[in-house]
Amino acid sequence: MAALLEVEDLHVRLPVAGGTLHAVRGIGFALQPGRTLCLVGESGCGKSLTALALMALLPRRAARDAARLSFAGTDLRSLPERRMAALRGDRMAMIFQDPMTSLNPTMRVGTQLVEALRRHRRVSAAAARDRAVALLERVGIAGAAARLGQYPHQFSGGQRQRLMLAMALMCEPQLLVADEPTTALDVTIQAQILRLLAEVQRELGLALLLITHDLGIVARMADEVAVMYAGEIVERGPAAAVFAAPQHPYTQGLLNCIPAPGRTLPGTPLAAIAGVVPSLVGDWRGCAFRARCSRARPACADDPVPTRTAAGRHSYRCVLSPAPAGREAAP
Amino acid sequence: MLRFALRRLLVALLVALAVSAASFLLVFLAGDPAVAMLGQGGRAEDAAALRTLYGFDRPLPIQYAAWLAKALVGDFGRSQFFNLPVAAILWERLPTTMTLGVCGLAFALALSLPLGILAALRPNSALDRIALLVAVTGQAIPSFWLGLMLIVLLGVVFPVLPISGADDWRGFVLPTVVLGYYATPGFMRLTRAGMIDVLEADFIRTARAKGLSAPDVVLRHALPNAIIPVVSLAAVQFGFMLSGSIVIESVFALNGVGRLAWESITRSDLPVVQAIVLVFAVIYVILTLAADLLNAWLDPRIRAA
Structure with a gap:
């Protein structure tokens, strides 16, 4: 191949x-x-x-x-x-070493997830949000829909690396x-x-x-x-x-x-x-x-x-x- | 957010109360107010009569309570010089000072934020040096001198702007520039330092790894994180511009509160001085509160603290 x-x-x-x-x-x-x-x-x-x-x-x-x-x-x-x-x-996507500092502390995680998709694809805000929810569920973040409005400091270290992964997969x-x-x-x-x-x-x-x-x-x-x-x-x-x-x-x-x-x-x-x-x-x-x-x-x-x-x-x-x-x- | 706001509001009220007591006592710091009102060579009987007339012979806490109760409903007593209610005089002068302060702040931010951001994007570049030059001269040139030079240049040599008074908006142009320029260096250097710091942060690399455009990375991701100290400084600077516009108002012959304060001090018009001190102190408190709330809105971690 x-x-x-x-x-x-x-x-x-x-x-x-x-x-x-x-x-x-x-x-x-x-x-x-x-x-x-x-x-x-x-x-x-x-x-x-x-x-x-x-x-x-x-x-x-x-x-x-x-x-x-x-x-x-x-x-x-x-x-x-x-x-x-x-x-x-x-x-090509990338995730980094320190999930504590790799997410923007002043931006809701939902916004951070959705922005890459909306930058590269013509998708509606609702469709992008649905994709973010599905991916968050996939990487093991429970109650994803409710958590899109939260900020990085409300997530643990492991959860943040899950967020980073979901973000990279958008x-x-x-x-x-x-x-x-x-x-x-x-x-x-x-x-x-x-x-x-x-x-x-x-x-x-x-x-x-x-x-x-x-x-x-x-x-x-x-x-x-x-x-x-x-x-x-x-x-x-x-x-x-x-x-x-x-x-x-x-x-x-x-x-x-x-x-x-x-x-x-x-x-x-x-x-x-x-x-x-x-x-x-x-x-x-x-x-x-x-x-x-x-x-x-x-x-x-x-x-x-x-x-x-x-x-x-x-x-x-x-x-x-x-x-x-x-x-x-x-x- | 609501709990944070309420807690801050409570603190602000306590500060305002303390400040009101301080501004009340200010009158007594300079000595016996009755003697001060009479001036040099006043007779003791007259001073005694004044003391009874204005209630200076009562115990301080009672005088303070009475003064505060009136001040709360906007009654600051009567000016001894104008023989008019202090509130009416203030109300007439305040818009000029406020307009000047708002314009000065807006001018300072409009100049310093873009310069600070651009300087941070290319540290040590020609643009950064120019921005530094702007900052250093702003810091070094006294406002009254810059004001006079601008009057000479734009009012006399090339008469495009009025040199005094505030009959229309054109009268505010030069004072705005002079007042705002003085605050520019602090804002610009703070923005530059903050942006340089934040642009090194891991989450900026993440934003770039997502393929976001440069304006998105700089303005949406970096700026909100870098601007927090600038907001705090802006609140303090705005208060300073309002209360410190005495020089500018004198140079440009604007009838604002700054000039009123200066004149009232020289005339020992104590009720006016007292009211101005109180009003500006309360404005400071409100500005600080506003900055705290704005920062909490910018940075969710502050809300949780």
Whole structure:
């Protein structure tokens, strides 16, 4: 099936005090309708900026460029803001990390739900309202009709993320970008929201780009996974393959950090990847992970870092040869 | 909303009561009012007679109660200078001051809101610098000087506007500009700061993610959130414009309350001064109440507090 979203060699650069911050450095991925791609990585690895770059919502001072950036056959790279705005909220929608601050506190939620639909479609106010009520019921907000007149502060955190989701679905988008949609919520609510997200994705055949730092979420939700480190995708492939045989030392390190009941003894220190993320201000050569990598060697400083294939569509960027399955293989 | 409004109204009434007591006592702050009325060289017998005539010899609480009871029905006593009821004098002067205040406020907001919003949309741009220049000069130029310069320029050198009096609307143009310009910097800087803050907010990104047009994002989503402090300032500034228009009214020879206040103070016409203080204080209270209600209407979270 043809990809709905195709990204090749995407760069995002931000001017900062000491030079240029290369926040996203030549990443590429593709997403099919009805599939979920998880972009996973730690804070500051560029995953949120990637999402904003797709939606053309980057801060004004940030520069975006790409060899390819196409959505449903439309080249987004040179699309004027007017036409981009016509796509946003209509065919590509986005929900954000913090539902407490992502809704306008001075506007009734009904108005906020309806406005996207009325912006993109010729529908009557009554029809738009009916759609809002139906969607609110669908995302699990009881008594939806009565709640349209309320304000965001009258909803709990989980309910607000449900509102955000309903708002994003108003125009039946083809692509939903969810930037850490459950990070700000407590664990039981997280599970509910993720289940809901998976359900509506199946019902609507949505392509879902899910951004997270939580490998548990990746394991639950992803068809495909792309692991980001320091602005690059270091490993990508079908989720099952990546989890079964992680190849990049960073991916292996991430998976090792997850405590497992039974295997992690109480009282022993949890695993962590030593060191910190390198500064991406200025030019960078070689593998960005080498300073934290226990298997680093002189060749790691060379450009370009080779892209190797582990199996099928599972690939990674590292000088090391593919290792067999089993995460204990990593030192 | 109703509960919020009622609570605010109650507070406003209490403030008004306190203010009335203060303005009543004002007369006694300057010393014995009977002596003040006679002026220097007055005889003690005359002062005693005045004291009995005006009831200054009674205990203060009783005098206050009597004064307040009359003031509540609009009776502020008689002006000693004009020998007319104070209410009638005030009623004649108030429209000029009110018109000037409303026009000044409208002018200030009409100038500062668009400038503040545009400056916030493009911080540090040429437009932002120009807006800053407008603000700084407005802050730095004294009203009386600007008034005189405008009179010279537009009344004398290029005589397009009358330089004094308020026979028709043209007489209000220059005073409005001078009075309003002084309030512009505060409004503009506050609007700019508020908008810059709000435009960074997550919900603005949400609005943009919905594909809304730029005017929708800026005016419907951002502005109502940014304008709340401006509303509060506008209430205070409006009160200030009304009570502080003494200078403007003098420069442009307008017969408003500001000028009346000034003249009455120099003539020791105490009932008039007292009434003006009370009326303006109550106007302040009403304006503050109005700002509170307007803000509660703008931001539902205030209502719940």
